[in-house]
Structure formats: structure tokens, C-alpha cells
Amino acid sequence: MQTSRSGILFIACREALVLTAYADGPHPSIGFGSNNPKLKVGDKITAKAAFDLLKDDIAKRESVLNKALKVPVTQQVWDACMSLHFNTGSRYIWDVVKLINAGDIEGAANLFPECDRNLAGEQKTGLHKRRLLEQTMFRSGEYGALDPIPYWPGDPRTTRMQQYYVQEGDLDV
Template identity: 40%
Template sequence: MQTSHNGELFIAAYEGVVLRAYPDPATGGAPWTIGVGHTSAAGAPKVAPGMVITRDQAFDILARDLKGFEAAVLKAVKPPLKQHQFDACVSLCFNIGAKNFSSSGIVRHINAGRWPEAGAAFALWNKAAGKVMSGLVRRRAAERTLFEAGQYGLTLASDGDETVGVVLARGSAFPEGVRALQVDLMRLGYLPQGEDDGDFGLKTEGAVERFQAATLGLAADGRVGPATRAAIAAALARAGTAPQVAMYPLAGQAPDLPKAA
């Protein structure tokens, strides 16, 4: 089996689609990431500072990156899976790693024929560094719904987002986009280095509000839409540095300067 097109869109909706390489927020450098969570550790292409790709290239890279996770799911899970169950398992495996997935209670329940228990076990994988993350809570709930009911949810409603851009706010479901936003806020001095909360939490919201309050024409509401993204990119340009990515560009948007709304 292979991940379906809707499955790829589902994963991209939560990972983000980043067309300009950006650094790890914790190090300010390696590992560099591009596309749908792609780093050099996953294989070609090697990610380097300044690298820019197209949206189509991002999904081509994702399809290659998913092959190892698809193989891990097929190896770990013994009963045959329906396409939507397979897509949900690949999404989880891609996010938590093949080793964690293979040893998870989800796999044990599936192999024992305990399907309801397998669905419920998705919710257990909601922590990063021992801390419950609201973005992971939302992703696990969506994966469970996909696994149990075949509903792809957020993915199939994305056409509107591609027109107006995604708005980031507290509890955002786009962790890769949030991390990229935090990098830009750190470089502008609104978020202290190393104090990102790993999610769109109170620290990130406060940094956004401080930036908005200092920027003419922006409401200090802590929400990051196209206008705030464009203002962040402009502020970085004035500081003499190109934005890594204020939020991942969508179809029709430039790779580093989203359209203002």
C-alpha cells in the first residue's frame, strides 16, 4: 500500500508546507528543514540555508520520504488495513518515528483485533519532551477520526486556505508553521532565544502581540494572518536579513513574502 493523495494532504496540513529552508528554532541552525518536514537525515535532497523549492517539489519529496514509514507500518501491522486506516497510521508513524510506532499500543491492539482500543490509543501520543502539546492533541484526534471513520477533515477543506492564507493562533494545528514563525520572532527580538514554547502557547502569543503593538496598522490580537506575516517579513528585510519563512507559503504565494491581506 501507498499513502493516498488525501493522506499526503492530511499530513501536510499538520506538518506545514515550507518552501524556503528554515533552521531548527532551538539551535538557530542544523537541522535545516524544508517542504513537509524534510531534513537531510531523510535523504535527498540535502537541505541548506537559502534553499527554495516549489510546492510540487515539496510533495514529490514527501512521497519519497513516506516510503520508509509506509514500509514500517506494513511490517508492524499484520491484519490488512483499509486505505484510510493506513493513511492514519502513516501520519502517526511519520510524526513519532518508525520505532515508536512499531512498539506502540496502537499496533498491539490492531494485531490483536482490538480496533476500538487501537483508535483510542492515538490520543496517548500527545506529548513533546514530556509536555502535552495542543497541536499534537488536535492532530491525534484527527488521526483517530481518520482511522475510525475515514474522515480526512481539515485536508478536504483547504481550498479556502489557499486563497486567503492560514491564520495562526493559540493551539494552532500547524506545528511546522508555528516553529518557523518562532524563528522569525526570535530574530526580530520579540521572542527570547530558547524560550519558544514548542507550540503556539502563551509565550508565542505574547511575542506576536508585542510585534503587532509596535507595528502601525496591525491589531494586537495575537493572531498571525497574511497581513502580520507580511509585516514580519518586511521587518526582517529592514533589519537586513531575509525571512526564513513567516508562515509556510500556499499556492500562488511567494516563498518568503506572503501576500498582505
């Protein structure tokens, strides 16, 4: 299974777009949170290139999720799981997948709000809000607003946030 266009846009809206690489952990980050040891702080990309990186990053996670899920799921369940997996890595997704595979879809949906802690174990309001949106998507297929995307032309810590509206050709799915 693959992430839908709406699922990709949901992730993009929650990750935000940064077109200039900035220091973010062990490697610089660019686009929608892509990082690579070859990147240098200050490197620039286009929105189209950022969406291509996002699709590549999602595809890597899709292969893992496809292997883990042993039962068919709806597109909305897949997209919600992919957003959780994209944002948190493997920390929370396996508990959700285990319940889905056991046929406990409601139990899996109920886990989303509990997956709201950062790596330091601190509960974060922004993560909690995102988990509630993912839970809504999981249950009802409602993806919420998919445009505009929060956008920073430079380092998000030093430049002002703007809004980016997806252009024709930015996201070929």
C-alpha cells in the first residue's frame, strides 16, 4: 500500500517546509525534515525537490509498514499510521500495528493521543494536537486542512514563518 496524495499533504502541513538547510541534530535538515550527512547548512532546494525528498522519505517507511501490517487496512488508516510513523519513527507505530493486526481497530485508534511525547519523554501540546488529527483521520477519513503549508525561507529559528500554497507540479503522485 502507498500513502495517498492527501496523506502526503497532511504530513507536509504538519512537518512544515524549509528550503534552506539548517543545523538540526547530527545532520542538517531541509525540505520537510529530510536530513543527510552530505547536506551543508545554507544549501537550498526548490519546493518540488522538497516534495520529492518527502516522497522518498515516506517510501522508505512504507516498505516497513507494508511488511508489518498483516491485515488489509483502509487508505485513511494507512495514512494516519504513516503520519505517526513518519513523525515518531518506530517508537509508537508497533503498538498501533499490533492492535490493527489483532483486529482491534478501535484500540489502535485510541492509542494515537497517547503518542504525544518527545524523545526526552515530555508531553508536547503540538504533538498531542497532531495525534488527535491523526486519530480523526484514522477513524473518519477527515484529513483537515491540507493547504497552506507552514514555510520558512531560511532557518526556522531565525526567519519568519510564511505560508506556501502547493503549486501545479510540486507533488506528482
